[in-house]
Amino acid sequence: MAKGASPLDEFRKSIDNLDATLIYILAERFRLTKRVGEYKRDTGLPSSDKGREAQQIARLKALAIDADLDPDFAERFLHFVIDEVIRHHERIKSGTGE
């Protein structure tokens, strides 16, 4: 522990480091889904793919259990991200930005 730092400060510094990592990984994820959106637009595929989503949810819940993370939280997290992705894809299709 750094001299003078409280235990709370130490935890928060580590949380801040993890949060920065999460932001940069999410940014990269949206770069990829932007390309998926462009590919779907160009090939006429729909923005949403419920079969793919079901596979993602099952996989992430299994990973969450392995990581000792609440699998229901993992599912809600994926929905949170996918909802944003679908909004982006609709914008790509309609040509309003991104």
Place this chain on the structure above:
Amino acid sequence: MAKGASPLDEFRKSIDNLDATLIYILAERFRLTKRVGEYKRDTGLPSSDKGREAQQIARLKALAIDADLDPDFAERFLHFVIDEVIRHHERIKSGTGE
């Protein structure tokens, strides 16, 4: 590209890799916030800290801009995670699991 894999399959494999990383980082983040919750319980600190949250939001929005991620999405993401953390902290205080 792997032989026979479509562009969509290739994007999805990369997205799956990033999602696994996100799940494991989130799991580690909740391990840390669990310890923060225990520390707050033991020292009588409140579960929520609006000053800390404001600092986190400002920092993550700046990082999001650097990463070319929508800063409003970064803020919503942090709220999504913090809401879960506060639920955990309330459970720690009340002694109902975690």
